Amino acid sequence: MNMDAETQAEILTLKTKHYLITMMGLAADEASDEEFYRALSYALREEIMINWLACTRTHRENYARTVNYLSMEYLPGRILSNNITNLAADEIIRIVMQKMNRRAQNIINREADPGLGNGGLGRLASCFLDSLATLHYPARAYGLRYQYGIFEQQIRDGVQIEAPDCWLLSENPWEFRRDLRRVIVKYCGTTEASTNIQGDEVMDLKNAEEVYALPFDIPIVGYNKEGQFSVVTLRLWSTKESPRNFKLQSYNAGRLDQAAENTLLTDVLYPNDVHDVGKRIRLKQEFLLVSASLQDITSSYTKRYGHFHSFADKVCIQINDTHPSLVIPELIRMLTKQYDIPWKTALDMAQAVTGYTNHTVMREALEEWDQDLMKYLLPRQFHIIERLNQDFCNTLRTRYPNDEGLIRRTSILEDGKVRMANLAIIGSHKVNGVAELHTAILKNIVFKDFNEIYPDKFIAITNGVTQRRWLLHCNPELSRFITKRIGEGWITDFPQIAKLLPYAEDPESQKAFMDIKKKNKMRLIESVAQENRLEGKDSNSAFPLLDVNSIFDVHIKRMHEYKRQLLNLLHAIALYQELLQNPNHSRVKRTIIFGGKAAAGYEVAKNVIRFIHCVARKINRDPNINGMLKILYIENYNISKAELIIPAADVSQQISVAGMEASGTGNMKLAINGALTVGTDDGANIEMRMAVGDTEWPFLFGATAEEVMGMRIANSYDPEKLIEKDVRLKNALNALLDRTFALNESEHHAGCGLYDRLAGMHDGFPADHYFVLNDFASFYEVQKKVEHLYTEPSLWARTALINISSMGSFSSDVTIENYCKKIWDLQPMPIDPVILQQIRYEYSMLDVCRVYR
Numbered sequence: 001m002n003m004d005a006e007t008q009a010e011i012l013t014l015k016t017k018h019y020l021i022t023m024m025g026l027a028a029d030e031a032s033d034e035e036f037y038r039a040l041s042y043a044l045r046e047e048i049m050i051n052w053l054a055c056t057r058t059h060r061e062n063y064a065r066t067v068n069y070l071s072m073e074y075l076p077g078r079i080l081s082n083n084i085t086n087l088a089a090d091e092i093i094r095i096v097m098q099k100m101n102r103r104a105q106n107i108i109n110r111e112a113d114p115g116l117g118n119g120g121l122g123r124l125a126s127c128f129l130d131s132l133a134t135l136h137y138p139a140r141a142y143g144l145r146y147q148y149g150i151f152e153q154q155i156r157d158g159v160q161i162e163a164p165d166c167w168l169l170s171e172n173p174w175e176f177r178r179d180l181r182r183v184i185v186k187y188c189g190t191t192e193a194s195t196n197i198q199g200d201e202v203m204d205l206k207n208a209e210e211v212y213a214l215p216f217d218i219p220i221v222g223y224n225k226e227g228q229f230s231v232v233t234l235r236l237w238s239t240k241e242s243p244r245n246f247k248l249q250s251y252n253a254g255r256l257d258q259a260a261e262n263t264l265l266t267d268v269l270y271p272n273d274v275h276d277v278g279k280r281i282r283l284k285q286e287f288l289l290v291s292a293s294l295q296d297i298t299s300s301y302t303k304r305y306g307h308f309h310s311f312a313d314k315v316c317i318q319i320n321d322t323h324p325s326l327v328i329p330e331l332i333r334m335l336t337k338q339y340d341i342p343w344k345t346a347l348d349m350a351q352a353v354t355g356y357t358n359h360t361v362m363r364e365a366l367e368e369w370d371q372d373l374m375k376y377l378l379p380r381q382f383h384i385i386e387r388l389n390q391d392f393c394n395t396l397r398t399r400y401p402n403d404e405g406l407i408r409r410t411s412i413l414e415d416g417k418v419r420m421a422n423l424a425i426i427g428s429h430k431v432n433g434v435a436e437l438h439t440a441i442l443k444n445i446v447f448k449d450f451n452e453i454y455p456d457k458f459i460a461i462t463n464g465v466t467q468r469r470w471l472l473h474c475n476p477e478l479s480r481f482i483t484k485r486i487g488e489g490w491i492t493d494f495p496q497i498a499k500l501l502p503y504a505e506d507p508e509s510q511k512a513f514m515d516i517k518k519k520n521k522m523r524l525i526e527s528v529a530q531e532n533r534l535e536g537k538d539s540n541s542a543f544p545l546l547d548v549n550s551i552f553d554v555h556i557k558r559m560h561e562y563k564r565q566l567l568n569l570l571h572a573i574a575l576y577q578e579l580l581q582n583p584n585h586s587r588v589k590r591t592i593i594f595g596g597k598a599a600a601g602y603e604v605a606k607n608v609i610r611f612i613h614c615v616a617r618k619i620n621r622d623p624n625i626n627g628m629l630k631i632l633y634i635e636n637y638n639i640s641k642a643e644l645i646i647p648a649a650d651v652s653q654q655i656s657v658a659g660m661e662a663s664g665t666g667n668m669k670l671a672i673n674g675a676l677t678v679g680t681d682d683g684a685n686i687e688m689r690m691a692v693g694d695t696e697w698p699f700l701f702g703a704t705a706e707e708v709m710g711m712r713i714a715n716s717y718d719p720e721k722l723i724e725k726d727v728r729l730k731n732a733l734n735a736l737l738d739r740t741f742a743l744n745e746s747e748h749h750a751g752c753g754l755y756d757r758l759a760g761m762h763d764g765f766p767a768d769h770y771f772v773l774n775d776f777a778s779f780y781e782v783q784k785k786v787e788h789l790y791t792e793p794s795l796w797a798r799t800a801l802i803n804i805s806s807m808g809s810f811s812s813d814v815t816i817e818n819y820c821k822k823i824w825d826l827q828p829m830p831i832d833p834v835i836l837q838q839i840r841y842e843y844s845m846l847d848v849c850r851v852y853r
């Protein structure tokens, strides 16, 4: 796009008007912001189509080795606004808005935030796609096109209500329906054994249930200023649009739920990110993703190469947690059955192409499917797993004779369960954790046996976030501040951010940084106020008047006990009690901002949300503390809300119990936006602290993972003693019981439940499983240190700038480079300029052909 912005804006304006007319029969001034949003998206996507086409053609003609990323979750965030950023088209769009007299934010906000994920795992996948496209790596991503994404969180009197997320109500201009790429996925049925030409036993499937999976493609645009951007295809499968999926017989037999089961397979994302629910629809969803994607991968491969000799040279598959791990038995089945490849070769091939990323050590999150359910729904795949497991156990028996214990611990099939993590490990050539500590825990504890069996299979690849969406796009002021000082290289080469370090000592830069932070805090205050106004809520207790000079202390992530929002709340209660008890305190004004959804069935997490609202209601309107402390709960936290809150944060709460947060990625987003981290030594916090240096990471607190593990093993944790010797803790805990904050029975019940969860005993063990009481005192102390430093703005700014400049390695670009080097053996392949020119020419020929001049 080497035309000047003015001319490009003129063309884009014309095209937008063209689409308003041709697609919606509307003149520009008649169109609503919603219609304008779609017309502008149609206009902008024309440019994207060209590169998209050129990209796939370049990769095809050059026999590019390609990575296929399979994930049940993606959290892309709004697409139009990110494409404008990645095309460096902000100035062009500004002119278009001017010409058409529209407010950019109103148009941007018309786009629904595609909530096709729960939290960290889903957003990481989307950061990865942004980096793969920006770094020109040949990649494809597969997922499911849920009709309803993660629920919309509505808080009514402190209670979380889950409302359906109807993100597909109006037409989505960023997806392309691919009818010709529709495939059939088979479930149930009966197997009939036969053999392939190698004499290997293979299975035919009789009277199976056939489900049509229809793909919708979303272009993921990489960042590039010269129009040479690459595009990664995110292909989402849907069963909704295929009427044949409706089982009329079952319907006529009155079995309505069964009749519609296959049409609604991709209706809903399972809203839990911790507990494996083991539901049949979820298993059918996982296999739909696997089977449809593998058919797509193998058909485009065979079309290009015919034979399978170089399959492992050209194709690699990464499974995002165990959710797509059925790709291993299904690939082996297809290779042996459809392509007559010998069993052993098929097994080696599946292992060679597959990589597995683990995202959690939580036992309850490790998927274990009921064998009977899998045998019924996926008889052929279960058969393959049985044979795979047999081979594995036999190998073990020869290597480790009479160590049946090892077999029992590592077998895929045990006590009626199919252990998906064991399948994923046995069937992959590389298994990675998402941070150093997390990977060490996987190797030394969770998968210790496998680490001994496969000593070099486990590696650590620490997560990262894309600085395009999480800095350039959501914090334009700070981005300009950085670019003015170190140039714009950081946008595609984040380690260059280290060049900002010297400016940490520069008073002018310190002041400018604090001014920008203040502006971003004002922006958040205004948008919260505007949202309340829109919902007709006046600024009463639940929606306090926020003071921009207070410390914006941010705790945004899924609600979960191990993330310890309860520790933060307990501290807020203690702080409130202190402010009440001694009016001439030297505390600093603080605004605690919470945001996060609780999994639908997770009662304790919902009670924490409830009690945060009870405490906020009292504290926010208590004149006795003259506004020294405010608590705000941001409703329906999602990607778009994060883009508003993160630039406004002074403090980032990363207070999980050490050893339980695999990595965290919010910690990185908040740090690159200049927030200082209050953190335990957990997940990636440790690597961030090491990058910054201990002196400039002043708010470390809490027990280490070793200490936590030590107390668990020794069963030496005695919260009661802690409570006895810490009156501040005692008083705060009592406030959960003594109706200080509860105005009715159910609120009191919630408070008592939380008290019991902390100070109670459960079958002889201290209830406080997440060591909230253990870390309370050091958390209290570190929060005072926060206030102390905050009273020195230049020192605060200096520390913040040093933190930002030390975050170079926490870009998802660096993470993806590591995956490409250590797992995928992938090389970048930018668009071939000749092919790009060719397609541009073809397109421009088309563009001029007007039926009516």
Ligand code: 26W
Pocket (backbone or CB within 6 Å): 118, 119, 120, 121, 122, 124, 272, 273, 274, 275, 276, 277, 321, 359, 360, 365, 366, 367, 434, 463, 661, 662, 663, 664, 665, 683
């Ligand atoms: C089966 C239900 C289910 C669904 C999702 C169980 C577990 C999950 C995810 C693994 C949970 C998740 O999002 N984990 C988070 O992944 C992030 C990206 O790697 C990490 O940064 C977070 O630490 C981790 O909690």
